Amino acid sequence: VLISLLLGPLLTVPSLGQTRQQPTIAQAQAAPQVRPQTAAQGVRAERYVIDVRFEPEKSFLHAQATLIVTGANCPGAVELELNPRLKILGLTDAAGRKLDFARSQRLGSPKLVVHLAEPCAADPQTTLAFTYQGTLPPGPLDYITRDGILLRDESRWYPAVDLSAFSLNDFTILLPDGWIAVTGGLSAETSKPKSVHWVTDQPVSSRSLAAVPRIKACGPVLSRATIALAPPLPFAVPTCFSAPYDATTYPLAVRVSQSLQLFSEVMGKNVSGLTLIQGFPGQRGAIGYSGPGFLVVSEDVVKYAADPNYAPEFLPHEIAHQWFPIEVTLARQEDGWLAESLAEYLAWRYLAEKSPEQARRMVARAMRDSMVPQPPRPISRGLKMFAEESWEVTHETLYQRGLLVWRTLETVIDRERMDRALAEYYRRFSGTSASISDFRQICEGISGRNLSWFFDYFLNGTELPEIELRRLPSTAPNEMAGEIRVQNVPPDFQVRVELRIETSGAPISYSLATRGEVTPFTVTTPNPVTRVVLDPNSRILRWTEAARRNLRQRPLLLEAAEKERSGDFARAIQFARQTLAQDPENLASNEQQTRFLLGQLLDRRGQFAAAFKEFERVLYLGSLDALETDFHHAWAHIYRARILKRRGNLPAARQEARLGLERPSPALDTQVPWSDPPGRLTSAASELRALAAAKIPGREK
Numbered sequence: 001v002l003i004s005l006l007l008g009p010l011l012t013v014p015s016l017g018q019t020r021q022q023p024t025i026a027q028a029q030a031a032p033q034v035r036p037q038t039a040a041q042g043v044r045a046e047r048y049v050i051d052v053r054f055e056p057e058k059s060f061l062h063a064q065a066t067l068i069v070t071g072a073n074c075p076g077a078v079e080l081e082l083n084p085r086l087k088i089l090g091l092t093d094a095a096g097r098k099l100d101f102a103r104s105q106r107l108g109s110p111k112l113v114v115h116l117a118e119p120c121a122a123d124p125q126t127t128l129a130f131t132y133q134g135t136l137p138p139g140p141l142d143y144i145t146r147d148g149i150l151l152r153d154e155s156r157w158y159p160a161v162d163l164s165a166f167s168l169n170d171f172t173i174l175l176p177d178g179w180i181a182v183t184g185g186l187s188a189e190t191s192k193p194k195s196v197h198w199v200t201d202q203p204v205s206s207r208s209l210a211a212v213p214r215i216k217a218c219g220p221v222l223s224r225a226t227i228a229l230a231p232p233l234p235f236a237v238p239t240c241f242s243a244p245y246d247a248t249t250y251p252l253a254v255r256v257s258q259s260l261q262l263f264s265e266v267m268g269k270n271v272s273g274l275t276l277i278q279g280f281p282g283q284r285g286a287i288g289y290s291g292p293g294f295l296v297v298s299e300d301v302v303k304y305a306a307d308p309n310y311a312p313e314f315l316p317h318e319i320a321h322q323w324f325p326i327e328v329t330l331a332r333q334e335d336g337w338l339a340e341s342l343a344e345y346l347a348w349r350y351l352a353e354k355s356p357e358q359a360r361r362m363v364a365r366a367m368r369d370s371m372v373p374q375p376p377r378p379i380s381r382g383l384k385m386f387a388e389e390s391w392e393v394t395h396e397t398l399y400q401r402g403l404l405v406w407r408t409l410e411t412v413i414d415r416e417r418m419d420r421a422l423a424e425y426y427r428r429f430s431g432t433s434a435s436i437s438d439f440r441q442i443c444e445g446i447s448g449r450n451l452s453w454f455f456d457y458f459l460n461g462t463e464l465p466e467i468e469l470r471r472l473p474s475t476a477p478n479e480m481a482g483e484i485r486v487q488n489v490p491p492d493f494q495v496r497v498e499l500r501i502e503t504s505g506a507p508i509s510y511s512l513a514t515r516g517e518v519t520p521f522t523v524t525t526p527n528p529v530t531r532v533v534l535d536p537n538s539r540i541l542r543w544t545e546a547a548r549r550n551l552r553q554r555p556l557l558l559e560a561a562e563k564e565r566s567g568d569f570a571r572a573i574q575f576a577r578q579t580l581a582q583d584p585e586n587l588a589s590n591e592q593q594t595r596f597l598l599g600q601l602l603d604r605r606g607q608f609a610a611a612f613k614e615f616e617r618v619l620y621l622g623s624l625d626a627l628e629t630d631f632h633h634a635w636a637h638i639y640r641a642r643i644l645k646r647r648g649n650l651p652a653a654r655q656e657a658r659l660g661l662e663r664p665s666p667a668l669d670t671q672v673p674w675s676d677p678p679g680r681l682t683s684a685a686s687e688l689r690a691l692a693a694a695k696i697p698g699r700e701k
Ligand SMILES: [Zn+2]
Pocket: 002, 003, 004, 317, 318, 321, 339, 340, 343
């Protein structure tokens, strides 16, 4: 329902060369639109019967939409929205009487008021039969083109009372030969030639639809012999891709299917399956749109499906939207934590099961970056952030900090109770909208505790706890004594803190619930204690040393990049070295990125030997994002090969470039601006291939 943009591989590397652009692996295309709040007028859309014909080449649609609403008979007028580019050709009621309507005079406004023929008639139901048509110019998220169609609710392609209302839908869609279309509900028989027919068996919160032309290969999972031996999927995932559905794209269906299975278990209710469709033609990066029972993904998601490092949380996040907010919609935009943060938390749960290292990195990135926006925004700003803040601030707050709040809730009421609360929340509110306070009341009922302090502090507030461990002298041998000190929290604050006590023997796991500011404890340890790690699995949203160092490093790194752009390389080098000095242990995992910049700067100043060494360090370092690591590795090889070539050592330069090509990664395809000539777009793969094939002038042919 909400467009997700990517996410993981958004790089913050300084520019390569002289251009001012920031290269990105996946470019965020546009911010998702925020749904308007539920219609206040008390009018409800109960049922839509829509007959729509598309002419994709002309971005044109012609539709007859019959809409049944309740609550409009008295006072006898209905406020609706329809895309202003769609011209209304006719409007009648159930008796076939022509109805008066007025469209907003404000330029671009979709508002529309319909006056009923008989105000305050006895029948609570009102039928509005629209005939309309028009051309909708293709946008990044809503488009009717020869390469495919996606019309989200936000496009207002149908007369809407409330974009996220639950309604019964009966759609007949007429497309050119060979096209297929997907919308909410189930595919049904139709007598109309060349049409596809979709009917819902229960109300759904969306009237979005997607379609693809026949050049895309559509088929059920396991349709090909190449994957006949693959493990069967727990849930059917029919797919429509431009790529053949084969061993390369099979992992995509596996991840979708496994996510459906896991979330069905948590929520206690299966979905019937999902149709996966390729969309967003011509756009790079991982982009997704979730509708009821279908998911539209961009070309790169299909292309890099076999690479487990490409946007690992992207698919499970999108799948989680099938439950939240598609089946339980949001009461208000402020409740966005129950959609985006929850999808991010469920994506983490999926990774924790299937790919623990990726799950660990996802949490480490969130712990490091979630307090980057300064001043911090309260999570209760919810979906409003999409319209009011940059994508980075929204991601760091709603996605990353929001995920950590869910994880922290696990330490307050424990995971088993939280899963019960989620299942109950889903059971109780499926098919309607709900708010954070609805969810809080369920958590309080299940845990038997007042949790208002938790929701107030973490969702409405912007403070973070400071949790510290102090060792105390122990009174007995074989005993470790200490205290947990908690600061910056409300009086009711209580979380369960884990300790990993490393000893000369086996490590001991210990956990205790905090009580007030200081919680003393003693642990019996058979062996001498060598080290104690507080919260070793980063379960609690709190200030960490990595987050603090990251906050100190970021302005310095930005300053270094700024000085580089203005040509002041000496000052830029100073700032890069200051960045490194802030975190000698690399707790914030920024060293690779910083050394990469330092290498570039030294290279620009002609200090090639020093640059060569920095790029060597880059090759030994990693970051918290696998694609970012790949990106820096690849470009470090390019810089090193160029330096070797400049020294006249062509065999070594070619060897260096070949090393860079050894591990294929989507990061090698990322288009970045390059200085030679200025502004030229290129990728690491093409630069490495050119260097690997470099010839000695006059000697080799
Ligand atoms: Zn999302």
